[in-house]
Amino acid sequence: MxxxxxxxxxxxxxxxxxxxxxxxxxxxxxxxxxxxxxxxxxxxxxxxxxxxxxxxxxxxxxxxxxxxxxxxxxxxxxxxxxxxxxxxxxxxxxxxxxxxxxxxxxxxxxxxxxxxxxxxxLDRAHHATVDLTPREREVSMHIVNGLTCKEVARKLAISHRTVEVHRARLMKKLQAKNSAELVSKIIFVD
The missing domain is CATH 3.30.450.20 (PAS domain)
Structure with missing residues (x-):
């Protein structure tokens, strides 16, 4: 060589x-x-x-x-x-x-x-088959990492009630029955 x-x-x-x-x-x-x-x-x-x-x-x-x-x-x-x-x-x-x-x-x-x-x-999630708002994407990233609604609210500087509303919408859009199913569906949504 x-x-x-x-x-x-x-x-x-x-x-x-x-x-x-x-x-x-x-x-x-x-x-x-x-x-x-x-x-x-x-x-x-x-x-x-x-x-x-x-x-x-x-x-x-x-x-x-x-x-x-x-x-x-x-x-x-x-x-x-x-x-x-x-x-x-x-x-x-x-x-x-x-x-x-x-x-x-x-x-x-x-x-x-x-x-x-x-x-x-990437800074935020993109869900191709589910129409999520930018805020729902942001909330979903924190939920996947195990944060409670109050912890997500502190991170995003919004009220925990607002986070609860976004979480409820996520559960409805992803057809999740409980928190564990919600996390799983957020992770596996393509």
């Missing part, structure tokens, strides 16, 4: 490591490598991620399975080799957050064999 070739490889490795975009390389949904921005986004040290299933950064096993099936099917039918969506992800501290993800397969015949992913944290 020439000195130039080695320098180029070193530069490429450095560019990946310090890129401001959170990037992850997976092989069959196992985390093979990630950059510093990814570690910061998800709150894990490198040694706790590498070799683990990406299930670790999903809020639930059901979400991991549903999104996995959807993305794999898309990649098998797509000629672009890329997939993107907006979804809930989970930080090491348990916080669930809304993120945009983009994946690129390097092995189109077996999409999950080798992929590169990019993640971006």
């Amino acid at each position: 020439t000195v130039f070739t080695q320098q180029l490889k070193d530069l490429q490795r450095l560019a990946f490591k310090v890129s401001p975009a959170a990037q992850l390389i997976t092989g069959d949904r196992v985390m093979l490598d990630c950059n510093e921005a990814f570690l910061e986004l998800f709150g894990y040290p490198r040694e706790e991620l590498l070799g683990q299933l990406t299930l670790l950064i999903y809020p639930s096993q059901a979400d991991y399975k549903t999104i996995g099936n959807r993305s794999r099917n898309w990649l098998l039918c797509s000629k672009t080799g890329s997939y993107s969506d907006e979804r809930f992800m989970q930080h090491k501290n348990g916080e669930v957050f809304w993120a945009r993800s983009q994946g690129y397969t390097l092995t189109p015949d077996d999409p999950f064999k080798l992929m590169v992913w990019h993640f971006e944290r």
Whole structure:
């Protein structure tokens, strides 16, 4: 290997490591490598991620399975080799957050064999199949993270009664019978 070739490889490795975009390389949904921005986004040290299933950064096993099936099917039918969506992800501290993800397969015949992913944290949720107001989206993000109506009210600087009204509307729109079902439906709404 020439000195130039080695320098180029070193530069490429450095560019990946310090890129401001959170990037992850997976092989069959196992985390093979990630950059510093990814570690910061998800709150894990490198040694706790590498070799683990990406299930670790999903809020639930059901979400991991549903999104996995959807993305794999898309990649098998797509000629672009890329997939993107907006979804809930989970930080090491348990916080669930809304993120945009983009994946690129390097092995189109077996999409999950080798992929590169990019993640971006979004400030507010977008629910494609449910018509939520911006405030309902905002309230839903706090509910998913376990806040009570009074805690949400303090965070948003509104009355807890107003939060209760938004919560009731969310329950009606998502057809949830109780709080646990509401959280589940907020997380799994596509």
